[in-house]
Amino acid sequence: MNLIDDYMKIVTKYTDAPKVFLKASAYHILSTTLGPFFKISASKVDRPNTWFILSSIPGRTRRSTVIEYNSSVILNAYTTYYSRIDSYDSKRSEEKYMNSIIETGTSQGICDKLLHGINNDVHVFNICSHEYGDVLKRICFSSSRIATLLSRLYGGEPFQEDLADGGRTIPSGLYVTMFCGMQRPKMYLNEEMSGQGLLRRMTIIYVKPEDLDMSRWKLPFQDDIDKLDDELKNYSNNLSNMMVEYHHQLGNTRNGMENEKAEKSFLEIELPKKIWSEIGEIARRIDGAIASDSSHFNIYQQNKWETLTKLTVLEALADCAPKNKEKIIVDSHQFRRAQTFMETIQKHTKEMMDELAEQKSNVKESQNVSDMNQVYEKIKRAGPEGIPTTKLLTSTGIKSDVMKGIIKNLIKLGAIRREISVTALGGRPLNMFYATGKSIEIKLKENQQENNNENSSAC
Numbered sequence: 001m002n003l004i005d006d007y008m009k010i011v012t013k014y015t016d017a018p019k020v021f022l023k024a025s026a027y028h029i030l031s032t033t034l035g036p037f038f039k040i041s042a043s044k045v046d047r048p049n050t051w052f053i054l055s056s057i058p059g060r061t062r063r064s065t066v067i068e069y070n071s072s073v074i075l076n077a078y079t080t081y082y083s084r085i086d087s088y089d090s091k092r093s094e095e096k097y098m099n100s101i102i103e104t105g106t107s108q109g110i111c112d113k114l115l116h117g118i119n120n121d122v123h124v125f126n127i128c129s130h131e132y133g134d135v136l137k138r139i140c141f142s143s144s145r146i147a148t149l150l151s152r153l154y155g156g157e158p159f160q161e162d163l164a165d166g167g168r169t170i171p172s173g174l175y176v177t178m179f180c181g182m183q184r185p186k187m188y189l190n191e192e193m194s195g196q197g198l199l200r201r202m203t204i205i206y207v208k209p210e211d212l213d214m215s216r217w218k219l220p221f222q223d224d225i226d227k228l229d230d231e232l233k234n235y236s237n238n239l240s241n242m243m244v245e246y247h248h249q250l251g252n253t254r255n256g257m258e259n260e261k262a263e264k265s266f267l268e269i270e271l272p273k274k275i276w277s278e279i280g281e282i283a284r285r286i287d288g289a290i291a292s293d294s295s296h297f298n299i300y301q302q303n304k305w306e307t308l309t310k311l312t313v314l315e316a317l318a319d320c321a322p323k324n325k326e327k328i329i330v331d332s333h334q335f336r337r338a339q340t341f342m343e344t345i346q347k348h349t350k351e352m353m354d355e356l357a358e359q360k361s362n363v364k365e366s367q368n369v370s371d372m373n374q375v376y377e378k379i380k381r382a383g384p385e386g387i388p389t390t391k392l393l394t395s396t397g398i399k400s401d402v403m404k405g406i407i408k409n410l411i412k413l414g415a416i417r418r419e420i421s422v423t424a425l426g427g428r429p430l431n432m433f434y435a436t437g438k439s440i441e442i443k444l445k446e447n448q449q450e451n452n453n454e455n456s457s458a459c
Contacts, residue, residue: 003030003239003318010231011069016216017062018207020344024052025070027341028179030314033077033239036124036175037246039266040313041327045306048269048313051154051178053132055185055352056207063181064130069232070179071128076236081243096120102127104135107145111161111168114153118171125153125176133182136189139198147198154201178202186355200303206348245322268327269313275335279305279312297353304342311338371398375406379416379433386419386432407433414438 007026012019031050039046054063075097082093099117102110102125117125127150129135139147145161152159152170159170182188185206189199249267271279283305290298315334374396379387393403410416414436421432 007235010235014225014228015062015065016218017066018211020205020207021054021066023341024205025066027311027314028052028177029070029073030317032074032126032177033243034317037250037267038269041268041270045309047156047175048310049175049177050310051202053202053204054181055204057209058183060212061207067130067179067181073232073236076233077239080237080240084244085247096122100125103129107149107161110149111170114170115168123174125174127178127180129180131182132180133188151198151201185352189356200300203307203345205345206352208348242322249324269316270327271330275330279309297350300353308338308342311341372406372409376410376415380435386434388430388432
């Protein structure tokens with residue numbers, strides 16, 4: 001039995017979604033249902049909670065379909081699990097599970113949802129959204145507290161939100177997974193996000209149109225589509241049986257979370273020294289690469305070893321039926337399977353980060369031209385009296401270090417000239433700027449053409 005392979009056998013019969021999306025879904029399902037019961041022995045990576053974001057063009061890659069299958073299995077597994085361990089009816093069990101679902105919202109809204117869940121004896125949460133790009137965009141281009149909150153949730157760390165109404169305190173120890181979708185990364189992300197740390201915690205699986213396999217294409221309508229629900233239900237029932245068995249192994253523990261009265265907080269899973277050595281070598285190579293080239297791609301790669309560790313643990317859980325053993329020991333075959341999947345999801349990572357860097361360059365260039373035109377227009381409107389640096393700064397809101405570069409470029413383009421003026425005897429000299437009357441737009445185009453010619457010559 002391998003739960004990942006079993007899931008793939010089911011869903012590939014009914015959808016032509018990219019296999020990498022479907023397999024990520026299988027890992028996430030195990031991470032959300034079985035993962036909460038386990039702690040990784042002797043590791044800085046405590047828990048096997050995975051955070052996946054499926055990224056692609058809309059429609060053709062069936063992202064929403066993959067997420068719907070994923071949500072259906074987890075919902076059914078937890079509903080059955082809660083009904084058995086809490087003696088709830090199906091309606092109350094489903095309501096309890098729904099307290100664990102987070103889609104979008106402000107940091108305050110997410111905190112409120114978490115606290116509501118905790119008050120209802122929920123400690124495992126799942127961030128699930130078909131379109132998570134807008135949330136990431138808000139994080140990238142505003143001073144949002146969501147980034148800090150999500151980073152803390154990924155690591156099971158506490159979070160404090162201080163507000164006028166008294167604020168909110170999220171305790172440590174929560175187990176949070178993520179399975180979301182978005183369109184192409186460059187529509188929502190910028191490369192600075194990798195420096196925040198949040199982007200590194202998310203495994204973005206980027207599928208391009210040329211990756212699609214038309215030999216797997218399926219008609220929108222199939223005669224046997226009704227069988228899918230039954231097969232997924234049987235799969236989720238198998239998971240819920242395992243969850244109940246792990247629950248019993250933990251004594252009084254609920255959801256694999258810490259409880260003062262619990263006989264045991266977590267079941268243990270261990271990676272042998274040989275596997276740790278290989279994972280450590282991967283981490284060493286990445287750190288070495290950063291030492292010589294601190295590119296955003298290399299920075300983004302820093303969590304690669306951590307993701308690989310979690311995937312390896314989930315491969316072991318996919319192979320194991322619940323047993324009353326002291327701990328589960330991972331084997332090399334499970335590690336190799338995780339490595340293979342890791343290589344698959346890394347296919348376009350470098351290209352993705354390069355696109356974000358290119359996007360930043362284009363935005364910066366656009367902003368520079370816009371600022372340059374703004375400064376030029378201020379100087380031009382000042383007429384023959386000219387305008388001093390201080391007035392340029394206050395009227396445009398541009399920072400002084402940026403203004404220096406703009407002034408230098410405008411002078412170089414011949415659009416303005418600078419004169420030194422002393423307002424009074426012993427007074428401080430002023431830098432006064434005057435427009436030359438030449439068109440800034442024409443000069444910018446000429447300058448761009450000169451740069452293009454220089455680049456062509458260099459090639």
